Amino acid sequence: MVLGKRIYNSDGLVLLAEGVELTTGLIRRLGTLELGYVYIEDAVTEDIVVPELLTEETRLQAIRSIRTSFKNLESQASLKGSFLHLGKTFSGMMESIMDEISGHDECMVLLTDMNTNDYNLYRHSLNVCLYSTVLGVSYGYNREELRVLGLGALLHDIGKTRISQKLLQHPGRLSEDEFREIQKHTEIGFKILKDEPNIPLLSAHCALSHHERLDGSGYPRALKGPDIHEYAKWIAITDSYDAMTTQRVYKPALLPHEAVEVMYAGSGTLYEQQFLAMFRDRVAIYPPGITVKLHTGESGVVSKIHAHVPHRPVVRVLTDGDGTPLSAPYELDLSETLAIMIAGIGQSTIDQT
Incomplete structure (x- = not known):
């Protein structure tokens, strides 16, 4: 049995590379990482391509830069003085991210990177930036607007370093x-960012306002709908989504479709309805390679x-309604076959024998 997609540790570094033979010992080790699922190479599904928003090189470089900058902030005795390096570092990073995302013809919000199931501020910051930038592209923002939104998303939680x-x-x-x-x-994040010449003031306001909610139930200023800048409204959605789909010490991670359902309960009260609808239309709640079960009893892989x-993805049906493997798996396009529904995510486990 061979690993089909690399697994990252909490710092965003590769823990296990794709193509590694999964020995009994490694499978036991994977069990201790509390991963929700892993990708396995299989002859029946080896042609399925799992897309990524960033190349591995750009992702690792971004994680390292975020970690270095944030740790420097953690170690400083006070917030007095300039953080000029922040603007230079993250502006350059944002240019690379925009270049790669703009290179995708049909960019989606994809939760496909396998990480050890623990919260990490560096990875969370990058994910929120990627998701927000993808949505900004779909919304029609120009490059400068994407830069401001992306920087605000990338640095939205910088205040947590203090x-x-x-x-x-x-727990x-x-x-x-x-x-x-x-x-x-x-408020700490806003204080760090507001006077930096290479950080737009609107990006600093994203750090200040990403926990505001339409009905005034958010913080720190209990702002309501029209008083919240639209960039902060986007980040409110992407920040919540990434938090919900990440294992935390006090709660388990939700699968993408589960998180979207929870967020929809706050449509129009917590989150901007128009933005949440676009998010729903751009998030891959059933990413390629994930096992699904149809309401007919059949199962397969997206x-x-x-x-x-x-x-409504295309599903490669692998078993019949009784769970018997098909001798000839076939493709079922759910966008054309509306009578068939996805009943749930498959519960396949790795055989350790």
Whole structure:
């Protein structure tokens, strides 16, 4: 059995490369990482391509730069002085990200990178940036607008570098005082970014306002709908989505389709309805390579997604309704076969025997 897609550790570095033979020992080790799923090479599905938003080189370089810059902030005794390096570092990074995302003909919000299931501020920052930039492209923003949105998304949680890591990783329910302490990261982030010449002021406001909600229930200023800048509204969506689909010490990760359903409960109250609808239409809730079960009892693997209807992918059907493997698997395009529905994500496990 061979690993079909590389697995990253919490710092975004490759833990296991694709093509590695999964020995019994490695399979046991994977079990300790609490991964929701892994990609396995299989003769029946080897032609299925799992797309990526960034090349591995750009992703690793971005993670390293974010980690270095954020750790420097964590170690500083105070916030006095200039953080000029932040603007230079992240502006250059944003240019590379825009170049790669713009090179995709049909760019989607894809949750396909395999990571150890623990929250990591560096990876979260990059993911929120990627998702927000993809949505900005779909919305029609020009390159400068994408740069400002992307920088705001990339640095939206920079204030957490000045919050106790013990508190951020607290496994139980937070007290009111503890929650108020964590909420300060929005104002701290704005303070770090607002005077930096290479960071647009609107990007700094994204750090300040990404936890505001349409109904005024957010923080730190309890702003309502029209008073929240649209960039912060986009980041509110992508930040929530990435948080929901990532394992945390206090909650399990949701699968993409589960997170979208939860977020839709807040459409028009927490999140901008128009933006959330576009997000739904651009997120690959059933990414290529994932096992799905149809309501007919058949099961298979998503082989392709349609940019215009990502929730109705092409499924390569591998078993019949009784679970018997088909001698001749076939492609079923759910965008054309509306009577058949996806009933759930497959529960296949790795055989350790």
